[in-house]
Amino acid sequence: MAFKFFPLTRSVCVLSIASLLVTGCGPSKHEGNEHGEEPKDSAAPPIVNINGQIFSIPSPVQTAMLIQQSGASFSKELLNEPSKAANYQTTYDRALNLGVYGADLGYLTIYSENNQALAFFAAVKKIGDQLGIASSFDEKLMKRFEANIGKKDSIISLVSDAYRASDAYLKDSKRSEVGALILAGGWIESIHFATAILKTKPSQEVQNRIGEQKTSVNSIVKLLASFKKPEYDNLIKQFKELSALFENIEMKYTFVEPTTQVEKQLTIINSKTEVKITPEQVQTISDKIASIRKSIVQ
């Protein structure tokens, strides 16, 4: 039997229910459900009924790396203003913009814009404190950040590890929805980079990368919707509209047997995915991304 990776707190609830059954406190007189139907599989533990799903959203840093590799120049105009960090007053706005600033920080670091990166790190730290995840963005990290200025790989690794630590902390403290907003904000910012760059420096690889977001945008919709928070409704609506724009992008997948090099602990994935995305589709997606981002960073 299989179930999805889901926030740990739900597992705990399920196991608490399981403990109830183990101790004989379950509904012993009525084995069926409220409609009087017998369970389909009486041997199945209740955990399989949990429908929480966690989707993996690719790191925004990866898209920033692709943009730099495409030969595009650094553009400060693409970034959110770090001074606006003080304007975000709700958990919702703060979480989304923590994702945005994280992607900006990755972009700045990849382009070795170290002085500006410090200002963005300060914005990240400020919002992290306000969201109660100060331990992931503490003074110690700030000092390590400053000590590693100029070492691009180390900085990217430090920041990514800090985001992973905050993701873990939020999941453990029943605040997965905050983690989901951070992911959504980071994703929007990285695709904003990609769509904006295409206007000044056309690149087939970057264009394909936009098309390859078809699954990720669907995952974000499902992830945000899973929390059933009315305050997310408008954001979910916008992401659904965005998702609809991806619908007609053709993705042809061909499975090819992978090859494994045991001595290197490496498997080479030989399967191919062909993406067909037109300039018109890129334009409509670009406009929608700009609109969603504006509503987040304003």
Next chain:
Amino acid sequence: MRKSISLLKFVFIFIIGLTFSKASFSQCDTIAKICNKHVKLPFVSDGQSYRSLLLNDQSAEFQTTFYGGATYRLAGCSGLTDGNLIFTLYDKDRNVLFTNASQKNAPYWDFKVSSTLDCIIEAKLNPASGNSSGCAVILIGFKQ
């Protein structure tokens, strides 16, 4: 009398749940910290931590996208030692791309991806480990 018994049951379950909850979080945290050692430079974390409590033969899974041109590292841990978690990578059509079960339950494996693909990662406890339950932690790193 019935009310008293119900209250006692509730308190008992609450205490069990609370105790289990704290122990579980602590267990997952410890495992995640151990697992972190497998995703270090030149690999960069994707910024997420995937965890699930598993019982017996249950498995957990999630979807992700691997971008072309990158090499990914998948690390899977449960318990305090390596080899307690079996993880399998499928493509979206459920073709098996890799399983560490055929590689002595290696705690991590790298994947060189030439063309972007959507995939599914499945994890389950190694039955040979003798653990009937445990926290499964999966971490993803990448390098360009």
